[in-house]
Amino acid sequence: MRNALLSAVFDQMADIMEILGKDRFRINSYRKVARTIGELPVDAGLLLEEGKLAELPGIGKSSLAKIREFLEGGRIGAHEALLEQIPTSLLELLQIPGMGPKGVKAVYEGLQVTSVADLQEAVSDGSVAGLPGFGQKKAAALLKGIEFLQASTGRIRLDQALEAAEMVIAHLRDRPDIDRIEPAGSLRRRAETIGDVDILVATRTEGSQGSIVESFTSAPFIERVLAAGETKGSAIIQTETTPVQVDVRVVETDSFGAALQYFTGSKQHNVRLREIAVKGKFKLNEYGLFRGDERIAGEAEEEIYEKLGLDFVAPPLREDRGEVEAARDHQLPALVQIDDIKGDLHMHTFGSDGRCDIEEMAKAARALGYEYICITDHSESSIVANGQTPKRLAKQIKLIRRINAKLEDITVLAGAEVDILADGSLDFDDELLADLDHVVASVHSGLTSPREKVTMRTLKAMDNPYVTCIGHPTGRLLGQREAMDLDMETVIEQAIQTQTALEVNANPYRLDLKDTHSKMAIERGVTLAIGTDAHSAAGLNLMPFGVATAARGWATAANILNARPLATVETFLKAKRPR
Ligand SMILES: [Zn+2]
Ligand SMILES: [Zn+2]
Numbered sequence: 241m242r243n244a245l246l247s248a249v250f251d252q253m254a255d256i257m258e259i260l261g262k263d264r265f266r267i268n269s270y271r272k273v274a275r276t277i278g279e280l281p282v283d284a285g286l287l288l289e290e291g292k293l294a295e296l297p298g299i300g301k302s303s304l305a306k307i308r309e310f311l312e313g314g315r316i317g318a319h320e321a322l323l324e325q326i327p328t329s330l331l332e333l334l335q336i337p338g339m340g341p342k343g344v345k346a347v348y349e350g351l352q353v354t355s356v357a358d359l360q361e362a363v364s365d366g367s368v369a370g371l372p373g374f375g376q377k378k379a380a381a382l383l384k385g386i387e388f389l390q391a392s393t394g395r396i397r398l399d400q401a402l403e404a405a406e407m408v409i410a411h412l413r414d415r416p417d418i419d420r421i422e423p424a425g426s427l428r429r430r431a432e433t434i435g436d437v438d439i440l441v442a443t444r445t446e447g448s449q450g451s452i453v454e455s456f457t458s459a460p461f462i463e464r465v466l467a468a469g470e471t472k473g474s475a476i477i478q479t480e481t482t483p484v485q486v487d488v489r490v491v492e493t494d495s496f497g498a499a500l501q502y503f504t505g506s507k508q509h510n511v512r513l514r515e516i517a518v519k520g521k522f523k524l525n526e527y528g529l530f531r532g533d534e535r536i537a538g539e540a541e542e543e544i545y546e547k548l549g550l551d552f553v554a555p556p557l558r559e560d561r562g563e564v565e566a567a568r569d570h571q572l573p574a575l576v577q578i579d580d581i582k583g584d585l586h587m588h589t590f591g592s593d594g595r596c597d598i599e600e601m602a603k604a605a606r607a608l609g610y611e612y613i614c615i616t617d618h619s620e621s622s623i624v625a626n627g628q629t630p631k632r633l634a635k636q637i638k639l640i641r642r643i644n645a646k647l648e649d650i651t652v653l654a655g656a657e658v659d660i661l662a663d664g665s666l667d668f669d670d671e672l673l674a675d676l677d678h679v680v681a682s683v684h685s686g687l688t689s690p691r692e693k694v695t696m697r698t699l700k701a702m703d704n705p706y707v708t709c710i711g712h713p714t715g716r717l718l719g720q721r722e723a724m725d726l727d728m729e730t731v732i733e734q735a736i737q738t739q740t741a742l743e744v745n746a747n748p749y750r751l752d753l754k755d756t757h758s759k760m761a762i763e764r765g766v767t768l769a770i771g772t773d774a775h776s777a778a779g780l781n782l783m784p785f786g787v788a789t790a791a792r793g794w795a796t797a798a799n800i801l802n803a804r805p806l807a808t809v810e811t812f813l814k815a816k817r818p819r
Contacts, residue, residue, distance in 0.1 A: 258341035272298035586771025664700030682711035746786025758793025
């Protein structure tokens with residue numbers, strides 16, 4: 241699907257025109273096209289062929305011509321002409337949180353800033369604060385944004401890394417000389433962001449290593465080859481949303497397990513393993529576990545752990561956070577698996593900003609084998625997300641009850657994602673909340689407020705007897721927005737006291753609670769709810785990202801609300817309510 245790229249091109253044209261101060265009307269129309277294309281459930285090329293593209297909202301004659309130009313030739317002339325009118329480095333400023341085209345225009349015109357480095361300097365010497373519409377506060381926020389951007393560049397999201405790995409694996413899989421092929425590194429550990437994607441290939445066919453590397457580096461999706469040797473190839477590949485560096489290593493099948501262990505890491509985990517090996521008079525490296533010159537393990541990863549006297553450590557745990565000791569003492573948790581999940585308690589429909597109706601969501605959930613779902617559309621204050629008024633929600637509750645009565649093998653619960661307002665109160669009255677089965681309370685604004693304020697809001701929301709879960713507790717968006725400065729210890733304590741679940745939001749932009757926070761919460765006995773926050777039926781498929789994040793926090797199925805059968809979930813959801 242080229243939709244994401246095409247949508248990004250239209251957005252970039254709008255950005256450049258806004259920086260250049262062109263007319264509003266065309267800018268808005270490009271934005272609209274970008275949005276329409278970005279949300280299409282099928283490839284835009286398909287709709288073009290069928291002549292249906294022109295029927296979509298916002299797609300006029302001239303946009304249609306540009307779309308055709310892109311789909312046929314991979315470029316848009318008007319886009320390239322716009323790019324020539326500004327320094328390319330100017331566009332990087334748009335990646336700074338809090339910096340939009342208007343801000344870029346102001347610093348470009350007012351201070352001749354053309355790059356992130358220029359901007360950093362202009363903030364430091366006080367000239368940004370002096371620009372109309374900026375001031376000290378905004379300048380300070382920009383500086384924080386720049387630091388955030390610099391810390392996050394080069395890292396990609398888990399879904400992007402997985403997409404790249406799947407492209408490479410699908411391309412190589414059918415070669416008969418390949419015995420095994422697996423992602424390694426931080427992707428295999430399901431870390432929240434990934435640097436390079438590592439893929440490990442096993443072969444026992446002599447002389448075929450170089451040819452496997454070559455079939456990787458000559459794949460059609462390769463943008464640029466960085467290195468190609470006898471056993472290792474390194475290249476940039478273009479996924480739907482971002483370029484990704486992928487390293488493919490080919491090893492002999494005999495040592496595949498040792499290599500997989502070695503290249504999965506983490507470094508800290510491997511240091512601990514080597515210490516144990518040395519103590520036992522072994523030698524451990526990427527080729528195997530050796531006693532003297534004899535290899536005593538290598539083909540299977542499990543054997544390496546076993547021979548070192550350890551239980552097998554699942555990759556998400558390999559961070560040296562106590563897993564080595566637990567493996568030695570046979571105390572490792574039986575981690576929650578995707579198959580344990582029995583339902584999804586956070587999703588949006590046409591009721592607010594979702595793109596499917598209730599029945600479509602229920603049908604898709606049933607296909608995933610779920611017992612239950614909960615519809616949690618936004619509340620009134622979330623205006624950009626088309627939040628529901630109390631009246632609309634009351635109507636939706638009736639609709640959900642009707643649909644639920646009709647459905648046979650899945651239960652649809654009525655819920656809402658209610659905004660936590662600035663003073664910690666909720667966007668709906670208790671009377672209305674009492675009609676719901678499940679209330680996810682979330683902060684969607686004022687995320688940059690000081691620690692006391694954001695913590696107070698969250699604590700107060702949990703005091704409400706109808707709030708059963710706090711949604712995406714820190715509000716972070718990986719690579720885009722920093723987490724709220726929550727006092728997590730206090731939030732966790734309050735969650736236990738008030739019997740409120742905390743969410744592990746499965747959207748790969750969020751993964752919130754993150755792994756270390758999940759671990760803290762689980763150790764204290766908090767119940768976690770893994771929710772996809774799906775905005776379409778396809779969004780329900782994000783669940784594995786949340787499960788992996790909870791697993792990195794050492795979660796077992798018992799810690800997860802939606803790994804329990806419906807009756808047990810209902811008991812939990814009613815526990816806080818006045819009797
Ligand atoms: Zn939300
Ligand atoms: Zn949501």
